[in-house]
Every structure is written in C-alpha cells, then in structure tokens.
Amino acid sequence: MTNQRIRQIKVAQKKLALNDDVYRRILQEEGQVTSSRQLNRSGFAAVMRAFKKMGFVSTAAQEAINDERKAPGHASHAQKLKIAREWQRFTGRTDDMGLDTWLKHKFGIDHRKFMSAQQAQKAIGALSHFPSRRIEHAVPQRSENIQRHLLKTADAARPYGIYIEAMLGVIQAAYPDATHREIRCELDCLEDRKLVEINKDPMDRCVLELTRDGIDLLKNQMG
Numbered sequence: 001m002t003n004q005r006i007r008q009i010k011v012a013q014k015k016l017a018l019n020d021d022v023y024r025r026i027l028q029e030e031g032q033v034t035s036s037r038q039l040n041r042s043g044f045a046a047v048m049r050a051f052k053k054m055g056f057v058s059t060a061a062q063e064a065i066n067d068e069r070k071a072p073g074h075a076s077h078a079q080k081l082k083i084a085r086e087w088q089r090f091t092g093r094t095d096d097m098g099l100d101t102w103l104k105h106k107f108g109i110d111h112r113k114f115m116s117a118q119q120a121q122k123a124i125g126a127l128s129h130f131p132s133r134r135i136e137h138a139v140p141q142r143s144e145n146i147q148r149h150l151l152k153t154a155d156a157a158r159p160y161g162i163y164i165e166a167m168l169g170v171i172q173a174a175y176p177d178a179t180h181r182e183i184r185c186e187l188d189c190l191e192d193r194k195l196v197e198i199n200k201d202p203m204d205r206c207v208l209e210l211t212r213d214g215i216d217l218l219k220n221q222m223g
Helices: 003-015 020-031 041-053 059-070 077-091 096-107 117-127 135-156 164-172 180-192 212-222
Strands: 196-200 206-210
Touching (some): 003 041, 020 041, 077 096, 077 117, 096 117, 135 164, 135 196, 135 206, 135 212, 164 180, 164 206, 180 196
Antiparallel strands (some): 196 206
16 A cells, blocks of 8 residues: 555545544445555555545545646636526526537637636626526525435445535535535435434534435435
C-alpha cells in the first residue's frame, strides 16, 4: 500500500467526517483489514467505492475542477453557475442539453468547459433578457428531485449511514446552487414523512439513515 493511497483514504475520511468507529467498520467490511496500510489493490478499490457511494469526490477530480476554474481566459465557475441559473429561470427546469444547444447555436460554443470569459458574459447578458417560463413548477420539481437524491444517497451508504455535511457535494452535482440550508429543509421534510432518521454520534455530528419506510419506498420506485 503506497503512501499516496493511504493519504487518499485519510482525505476521504476527513471529507466525509467519518469517526474512527465508522471508518474502521468500512475498512473491515470492504477491505477485510483493520488498518489502511494492510489494504491490497482490490481492498483499496473496494474501500474507495464505498466512500464514493457516500458522496466523496476524489482529490484528483477536485484538482481538475480547480485547474479549469483558474485557466486564463476561460469562463469562471461563477459565470457558469450564473448561466445555468438564468437558463433554469427561463425554462423552469434543469435542462443542460437545451442550454448546450442554445450556446452552440447562438455563440458557437462546443462545450461550456471551453467557454471564454467574454463569451460567458455575452451569454449572461442575453439570458438576463429572457422571460421566466413555467417557474411555478420549478420549485416543486427541484424539491422532489433533491429529496430523491438524498434518499438514494442514504440507501447507498447503508449500513453505515452518512454524515449530513457530506450530502452537499452529492446534491450540487445535480444542483450546483444548492445550499446546506436547502438540504436541511428537504431532510426535515423526509424526517417528517418518517422516511429517514437523523441521529447524533458521540461527537455531536448528525448522521442520516433510512428508515424501513424509506427503504420500502425506494424498492417500490425501482420496482
């Protein structure tokens, strides 16, 4: 087991806010070891898959995102978020394919990844003049989708549970403008419906787990 891979595991433990008991359980159940230094290649892969299901984004992927954000002349992350939000305001829903088609037709942009800061500013200016459409349906649809993502993530994290702090990155993959406050509101709704339980560990951190009703609901949806 290389030092680089051990560091990856430690970073994942920190990002997911896993206490030692949960961390050791994952090592034992996924890698059949008691220490990260004892992992072989297949054990390391199994542990990292478990972390990924719990919402961990690898440091290599995050570094690539950061490099893209800093690329000279490229559109900033904030500009891209602004464009996505303006398009959602116009269409009333998340529609990445429609946005990409419009950017290609209007500005000749093949992919938002390669969009320049100047092109992004022009797109923002154009979108700001678009009227809002079907916006009354957007909020309920967003709420329902976020709740569905939360339930699926909690299901993937069974039997360990998942810290609420780790949920933001999972939801932001679908809704980049999502906030901790919004996620907590949706979790409260799920808890009121008795689909999840939110408990505190010995370090006073909130842990999310599916209830039997939540598990049954997901099974029915997949069935």
